[in-house]
Amino acid sequence: MGELILANEATGEEMTLNMGPQHPSTHGVIRFIIKTDGEIMREAVPDVGYLHRAIEHIAEKCTYEGFMPYTDRVDYVCAMPANHAWALAVEKLAGLEVPERAEYLRVITDELNRISSHCIALGAMAMDVGAITPFTYILREREYVNELLEMICGARLTYNYHRIGGVGWDMPAGWRDKVLAWCDHFAPVMDEFDRLITNNALFVQRLAKLAVIAADEAIDYGLVGPNLRAAGVDFDVRRDVPYSIYPKLKFEVPVGRGLVGTVGDAWDRYWVRAQEWRQSVSMVRQCLAQIDATAPEFWKAPKKLKPVGDAMARVEAARGDMSCYVVGDGGTNAYRARFRTGSFNAMGIIRDKSRGLMVADLVALIASLDVVAPEIDR
Amino acid sequence: MKARLWPLLLIVAAGCAAPELAPIRDARPTRLQRGERMLVEASAPLFDVGPPVTVTFDALGVTLPARAVAPDRVVATLDEDSPPLAGASTITVAQGAHRWTSDARTPFDVELCAPALQHLANGWAARLPGPAWLWWALALLMAAAIVAAPLPVVAGLIVVWERKISGYMGSRFGPNRVGPNGWLQWLADGLKLLMKEDIVPSAADPRLFRAAPYLAFLGLFLTFIVLPFSRYAIVADLDVGLLFLLSVTSLVVVSIIIGGWSSNSKWALLGGMRSAAQIVSYELPASVALLTIATLTGSLSTQRIVAAQGGWPWQWNLFHDPFTFVAFFIWFVSALAEGNRTPFDLPEAESELVAGYNTEYSGFRFSLFPLVEWVNIAVIGAVGTLLFLGGWRLPFVDNALIDAHPWLDACGFVVFVAKDLAIVFVVIWIRWTLPRFRVDQMMSLCWKYFIPFSFVCFVGELGWVWLMPPLAGRIVAGVLFAVFGVGFGGWFVARVRDNARRYHDLILNDALGRGDA
Numbered sequence: 001m002g003e004l005i006l007a008n009e010a011t012g013e014e015m016t017l018n019m020g021p022q023h024p025s026t027h028g029v030i031r032f033i034i035k036t037d038g039e040i041m042r043e044a045v046p047d048v049g050y051l052h053r054a055i056e057h058i059a060e061k062c063t064y065e066g067f068m069p070y071t072d073r074v075d076y077v078c079a080m081p082a083n084h085a086w087a088l089a090v091e092k093l094a095g096l097e098v099p100e101r102a103e104y105l106r107v108i109t110d111e112l113n114r115i116s117s118h119c120i121a122l123g124a125m126a127m128d129v130g131a132i133t134p135f136t137y138i139l140r141e142r143e144y145v146n147e148l149l150e151m152i153c154g155a156r157l158t159y160n161y162h163r164i165g166g167v168g169w170d171m172p173a174g175w176r177d178k179v180l181a182w183c184d185h186f187a188p189v190m191d192e193f194d195r196l197i198t199n200n201a202l203f204v205q206r207l208a209k210l211a212v213i214a215a216d217e218a219i220d221y222g223l224v225g226p227n228l229r230a231a232g233v234d235f236d237v238r239r240d241v242p243y244s245i246y247p248k249l250k251f252e253v254p255v256g257r258g259l260v261g262t263v264g265d266a267w268d269r270y271w272v273r274a275q276e277w278r279q280s281v282s283m284v285r286q287c288l289a290q291i292d293a294t295a296p297e298f299w300k301a302p303k304k305l306k307p308v309g310d311a312m313a314r315v316e317a318a319r320g321d322m323s324c325y326v327v328g329d330g331g332t333n334a335y336r337a338r339f340r341t342g343s344f345n346a347m348g349i350i351r352d353k354s355r356g357l358m359v360a361d362l363v364a365l366i367a368s369l370d371v372v373a374p375e376i377d378r
Numbered sequence: 379m380k381a382r383l384w385p386l387l388l389i390v391a392a393g394c395a396a397p398e399l400a401p402i403r404d405a406r407p408t409r410l411q412r413g414e415r416m417l418v419e420a421s422a423p424l425f426d427v428g429p430p431v432t433v434t435f436d437a438l439g440v441t442l443p444a445r446a447v448a449p450d451r452v453v454a455t456l457d458e459d460s461p462p463l464a465g466a467s468t469i470t471v472a473q474g475a476h477r478w479t480s481d482a483r484t485p486f487d488v489e490l491c492a493p494a495l496q497h498l499a500n501g502w503a504a505r506l507p508g509p510a511w512l513w514w515a516l517a518l519l520m521a522a523a524i525v526a527a528p529l530p531v532v533a534g535l536i537v538v539w540e541r542k543i544s545g546y547m548g549s550r551f552g553p554n555r556v557g558p559n560g561w562l563q564w565l566a567d568g569l570k571l572l573m574k575e576d577i578v579p580s581a582a583d584p585r586l587f588r589a590a591p592y593l594a595f596l597g598l599f600l601t602f603i604v605l606p607f608s609r610y611a612i613v614a615d616l617d618v619g620l621l622f623l624l625s626v627t628s629l630v631v632v633s634i635i636i637g638g639w640s641s642n643s644k645w646a647l648l649g650g651m652r653s654a655a656q657i658v659s660y661e662l663p664a665s666v667a668l669l670t671i672a673t674l675t676g677s678l679s680t681q682r683i684v685a686a687q688g689g690w691p692w693q694w695n696l697f698h699d700p701f702t703f704v705a706f707f708i709w710f711v712s713a714l715a716e717g718n719r720t721p722f723d724l725p726e727a728e729s730e731l732v733a734g735y736n737t738e739y740s741g742f743r744f745s746l747f748p749l750v751e752w753v754n755i756a757v758i759g760a761v762g763t764l765l766f767l768g769g770w771r772l773p774f775v776d777n778a779l780i781d782a783h784p785w786l787d788a789c790g791f792v793v794f795v796a797k798d799l800a801i802v803f804v805v806i807w808i809r810w811t812l813p814r815f816r817v818d819q820m821m822s823l824c825w826k827y828f829i830p831f832s833f834v835c836f837v838g839e840l841g842w843v844w845l846m847p848p849l850a851g852r853i854v855a856g857v858l859f860a861v862f863g864v865g866f867g868g869w870f871v872a873r874v875r876d877n878a879r880r881y882h883d884l885i886l887n888d889a890l891g892r893g894d895a
Contacts, residue, residue, distance in 0.1 A: 131813035
């Protein structure tokens with residue numbers, strides 16, 4: 001990266017800007033090296049690796065069960081699906097059956113966490129284009145979700161709730177009603193958020209037709225999740241590679257439609273997430289309606305876990321397809337573990353899409369891809 | 379239908395009932411010195427050129443010989459041996475058997491500051507040793523300190539207010555620890571900044587870097603000279619008040635460029651350049667919008683612009699005619715842009731440029747930039763109040779009444795501050811609601827929309843003042859504003875009621891079993 005800065009300076013006409021790793025709107029410690037001509041960027045080169053904690057190596061050093069808290073740190077904004085991915089991979093490896101109630105609890109917590117993660121994503125996107133109130137406003141909703149999750153697992157950010165073979169605890173008494181009350185409350189809030197910011201003329205003007213990612217480009221760059229769907233590719237792991245009890249739930253997969261500009265623009269990436277809120281709320285409602293019919297067992301696993309072989313599990317996290325690959329060699333630790341996360345691939349497309357944008361648009365582009373620093377580096 | 383119509387009729391009736399302007403108007407300098415000539419203008423050709431004319435100051439009992447230089451212009455000269463004339467008065471122009479009296483609303487401007495300073499400095503010079511210019515300088519410094527002292531307080535209180543408003547808007551509390559309900563937070567913040575180290579980056583241009591904050595402060599400070607907070611509370615009622623206001627606020631942009639460039643930081647440079655482009659561009663529509671008012675009033679003096687309006691809303695320049703109404707919004711948005719406020723806060727866009735032009739500043743020098751920014755909001759409010767919202771004028775109160783009862787002047791001050799704060803509130807409200815423009819969008823808004831529309835307003839206002847008979851103008855404007863007000867008000871009320879209906883229960887504490895907040 002140092003040589004890149006020097007190489008850019010030599011031309012004289014262009015200015016090299018170092019954005020990050022401590023820049024306020026890079027969503028964590030991410031660094032960009034920007035070549036600009038005044039306000040217009042020639043290129044923005046992402047420099048990742050500032051938040052690398054060798055999580056995958058840690059997986060080799062502690063037991064399968066003991067690694068579960070570390071998966072929270074893979075993506076701390078949306079920790080439940082990472083829990084889920086690890087549990088799913090190890091269960092596949094060991095051939096374990098999970099009690100049905102645990103599957104429901106996993107999906108409920110996954111979806112609640114997806115809602116809270118999208119709260120951050122959409123609020124931060126609004127804040128990065130200059131509107132601060134929507135961020136604090138939607139963070140209040142995230143607080144409610146955090147509180148619901150705290151009631152069920154005792155933590156607000158790093159949950160450590162899923163277990164290999166089930167979940168840590170059953171839901172507490174009265175929790176169901178509280179979640180339903182919150183779902184009723186959240187419906188008008190989503191509408192109000194749309195009125196406050198989604199359809200705000202200035203906001204649309206900033207994001208429409210910005211950094212358009214076409215469907216084939218999105219596939220080429222390996223984008224996943226909302227970023228992929230915003231580009232018009234109708235793919236969702238929950239529906240197309242079903243896991244857990246998702247086949248029993250009715251939900252739609254929102255796909256970018258280019259309502260205010262082109263399919264795959266930054267506003268579409270925003271809009272798809274806003275639509276996923278609604279789907280997630282509906283899924284939580286369905287799960288809560290069905291969960292009473294299940295047996296009370298929520299965890300079933302053998303005392304000793306020494307699987308052999310390899311397994312791969314895919315879950316739909318808030319930032320898209322999170323794959324977890326695990327190899328067991330018959331010991332209590334994994335021989336190798338690997339997480340494939342959405343943010344890392346999203347970083348790859350920034351260099352290509354940043355050409356010709358303005359400096360202010362780079363911030364909107366990063367925010368619209370919803371990259372989270374720990375998920376990039378792990 | 380009947381229920382919808384009556385406010386419309388009321389507004390039209392009020393517009394028609396508003397008092398007519400007097401036939402003559404004195405266009406004197408603020409203070410009539412000996413040997414100086416004064417001009418009296420008439421709204422129509424009233425005078426015969428040739429026959430002698432007299433001008434009488436009704437309250438002072440002074441009569442001057444005068445001469446009609448044109449059918450609508452009379453010039454009178456103050457004798458060499460007469461004392462300077464000051465004090466409130468209407469004037470009466472007499473020619474033959476005809477007599478015309480000026481409007482009591484037109485002020486004979488009062489000046490307190492300059493004579494008081496002169497008195498003070500002369501007194502010191504007479505009693506104390508040392509050269510007279512030294513005592514003059516001391517008196518001027520003292521006056522400047524008196525004007526400058528409230529600025530940090532104003533800025534601080536607005537900062538706290540803004541943080542409280544933003545807190546309530548964003549479902550937070552805002553500052554509530556320091557002092558009663560958090561209202562002394564500004565003091566704590568200011569003291570903290572004063573005690574911080576003053577860092578000058580080694581690669582910066584130290585002289586310019588150090589000078590920039592003071593320039594910014596100077597630009598804002600000078601505007602307070604011409605702001606009329608009440609009939610008496612004005613430092614100097616310059617005849618070129620508006621022009622002065624526009625020119626000194628431009629100092630702020632100079633300081634921002636100097637600060638951004640001399641920091642030798644790329645982010646600061648980008649912020650400074652954005653600011654230069656933005657403020658210079660938006661000064662055009664803002665100035666042309668202000669010209670609309672200057673056209674209407676026929677004066678650039680701030681006190682005269684206030685005096686030409688009345689205490690009731692329908693006597694304000696804002697509701698004078700459609701052109702001033704549009705000019706107000708053009709001016710207001712341009713003022714937001716000049717003050718670097720959202721949606722035009724690009725020079726300090728914290729999510730893009732870290733902190734913009736003041737990234738490298740620390741300590742006291744840094745504190746001057748926010749101080750200027752928030753004082754600037756108060757200045758925006760004050761300028762809007764005096765130009766468009768009737769300034770300190772009170773209903774039923776004319777200048778003679780204020781001179782007789784000084785407490786009415788205090789009421790005028792309160793009214794002015796209340797209107798100022800109303801505009802400040804709107805500015806804050808906008809900041810905490812809207813996203814930010816991008817540079818190119820901001821520029822196209824200015825050059826493609828605001829500048830043409832501001833010229834349309836200016837030319838339209840010229841036509842209105844020139845061609846429209848006063849009564850017809852009132853009726854047309856009254857009908858237009860009534861229709862607009864009923865339509866817009868109806869839409870607004872409907873929207874608020876809809877919101878209230880849909881979102882009555884946004885706080886979930888009971889359902890989640892949370893105790894506080």
